Amino acid sequence: MTATAGFEMPPTSIAALQALAIAARRGEAQAPKLTPGALKLLEQLLGAPEPAATLSISGLAERNGVNASSLTRLAHALELSGFKALQALFRADAASGAFYSTRAERLLDLSHSAASEARGPQQQQLWDEESINLARTLEHLSEKSLAQAVQALIEARRIHVVGQRACFAGAHYLAYYLGYLRGDVRLVDSLGGTNLELARELGEGDLVVGIAYRPETRVSVDYCQQAQEQGARLLALTNHPASRLAEMAWLTLVAQAQGPFFFNPMGSLFVTLETLLACMAHEMGADAVASIRRREAMIARWQVE
Structure with missing residues (x-):
């Protein structure tokens, strides 16, 4: 395990994973080298941690509009052994009890770090996601x-x-x-x-x-x-x-x-x-x-x- 610029590789917690995502989005020199698609996928997982903790690799890939291999490549880019190791971080977070506060902090950090033109206004995201929820239901x-x-x-x-x-x-x-x-x-x-x-x-x-x-x-x-x-x-x-x-x-x-x-x-x-x-x-x-x-x-x- 290596510690770089205030975060660790490979990440051992969701907080560490979040720090890596923010550093990558900001383009920090010591951040993990993620492709734009991999970074977007990581932010999607952090923004919706429940399916990341519970779905199979194929189910999670389908939900995020990617191939299952993309999840495996993301895990390797983060120096994790594979998808199961990546999912274990989300499952540990789900069992911690600090569910809402952790989620709020994560969403606020990611919304500040991501490009505004890519993510859109927060209120529009809420409307769009609720429409998706209704359609999927x-x-x-x-x-x-x-x-x-x-x-x-x-x-x-x-x-x-x-x-x-x-x-x-x-x-x-x-x-x-x-x-x-x-x-x-x-x-x-x-x-x-x-x-x-x-x-x-x-x-x-x-x-x-x-x-x-x-x-x-x-x-x-x-x-x-x-x-x-x-x-x-x-x-x-x-x-x-x-x-x-x-x-x-x-x-x-x-x-x-x-x-x-x-x-x-x-x-x-x-x-x-x-x-x-x-x-x-x-x-x-x-x-x-x-x-x-x-x-x-x-x-x-x-x-x-």
Whole structure:
């Protein structure tokens, strides 16, 4: 291992890898000699660390619009043994716990170091990436999976919806509007710390909708595991197919969430939820209309504003 101009080769952490990328972008004399394509690829990996940590070499290459050999050549240019050694840096970073702050720092550093004409205004990047997220979510949302999820939401005896921290907004949204379409829907909100006790209500014929984005909240994972042990089925909504909830679930819907944003982009999640609710209402037909009218009548009676 050699130390050069304040950074090390080969890099042993994401912070070191980031320093190398910045030095290369600035054209510093002691920076690693990367081709323009290799530098762009490295910055793409640093800007979206989740797929770099979880995807196969072929999947990651496809996502970034390059050949798998480009990832291997990048690793060698960084004096790493190969793609697995490069990916190990991202996986170690993913397990560190400092997810959002590290990502924010990395994105800010890279945006300052990269040529502005190549990257474009930050707000335009956000819009463009969210559009890509929506397109990829739709592309991978099969008609079969959507139909299975909708049928499960209609037929389940009881439904519990769980999502903590940032995903609580999506969980609340889904549970609230499911309540317009059917009965026996409960939002698991952690109030009073009685999550696992609530899961014991569930059994065969019941459904848990678990919503969790990386880094997944242990409360959500534990709740879903307990519900499964009681005999309930799990429908998972997540931003990566290798998540713990996805591994546990009977059915998983993936809402893509990548891009130049400090936190997890949530646009594709809410569009997925809207799609589920719309398809559910369409499938229920007149029953959905009648259920919504009963809810509206109750709201009017109690003058809820």
